[in-house]
Amino acid sequence: MFTLNQYSSSALLIDDMVxxxxxxxxxxxxxxxxxxxxxxxxxSPIPMFKKLSEQSLPWNKVYITLVDDRWVDTTHADSNENLVMKHLLINKAKLANFIGFKNNAPTPFAGEQYTQDKLREIPVPFDVVILGMGEDGHTASLFPHAENLHHGLDMHSGKLVVGMVPLTAPHERMTLTLPAILNSHHIYLLLNGKSKKQVLEKALQGHDVDEMPIRAVLEQKKVDVIGFWAE
Structure with a gap:
């Protein structure tokens, strides 16, 4: 079931999401x-990451990974691992256990098995999966009409991650598959701004997951999804 929580400010959204x-x-x-x-x-998640990093948790017992990443060096400005290192794995959260996607393979497709083996260290089901959504209706790196999209959405593949080449964004990617995302207790969808609300409304009105892969998450019945939106 999908529920949308709406807030009058980003600050209130962040407080409640944390x-x-x-x-x-x-x-x-x-x-x-x-x-x-x-x-x-x-x-979008950066302010939330900073607030979360300050929370008093036994962070040494928390395992953090990504829902997707670009196949670039981990010091690259476009690397999600780099972003998480700078904005989440700081303050009290620096004690958390982090497992990233990027490895030495030349492509995300060649690196799938190595990353999948690393992710086996993380306790599943995930307790929390935080997703975003693009203006094109993608989530994680499950992009509309991508050649490998059907592999990412296949509920019976047994894969945790797949390589992806977006048609509408730069860089090859690696992403959690739909079954890996849904192997979770809580899915939180972070949205900001009027345009994202409009994209969400469009997604909720249709069923074509190739057109808008976020629909695969919104329509499933396995895990409740809570959207957090502020204008």
Whole structure:
């Protein structure tokens, strides 16, 4: 089920989203001794990352990974790993366990197995998955009409990650697959601005996942999805 929480300011959105995340991580640590979270990159999550990094959690029991990354060096400005290192794995959260996607393989396709093996270290189901959504309706690096999109959406592939070449964005990517994203307790969708609200409304009105892959997350019945939106 999809629910949209709407806020009068970004600050209120961030405060409430961080509360949701902290509660989920605390519950997981209490129940199984450790917790896991997969996060998105881009500029939208940065203020939330900073606030989250200041929270009092037993961060050494928290495992953090990405929902996707560009196949660039981890010091590159477009690297999601680089962004997470700078804005989330700081303050109290610097004690968390981080597992990134990028490895020495020349392409994300060649690097799939190595990254998949690394991700086996993370406790699943994920306690929290934080997704964003592009103006084209992509989420993670599941891009509209990409050649490999069907592999990323295949619920029976057994894969945690796949390589992806977007038709509408630079860089080859590696992304969590749809079944990996849905192997979670909580999915939070972070949205900012009027245009993203319009994209969301369009996604909710149709069913073609090739046109808007975010629909595969919004329409599924396995995990509740909460959207956090502020104008």
């Amino acid at each position: 509360k949701h995340i902290v509660t989920a991580l605390e519950q997981a640590i209490e129940q199984r001794g450790r917790a896991s979270i997969a996060v998105s990159g881009g500029s």
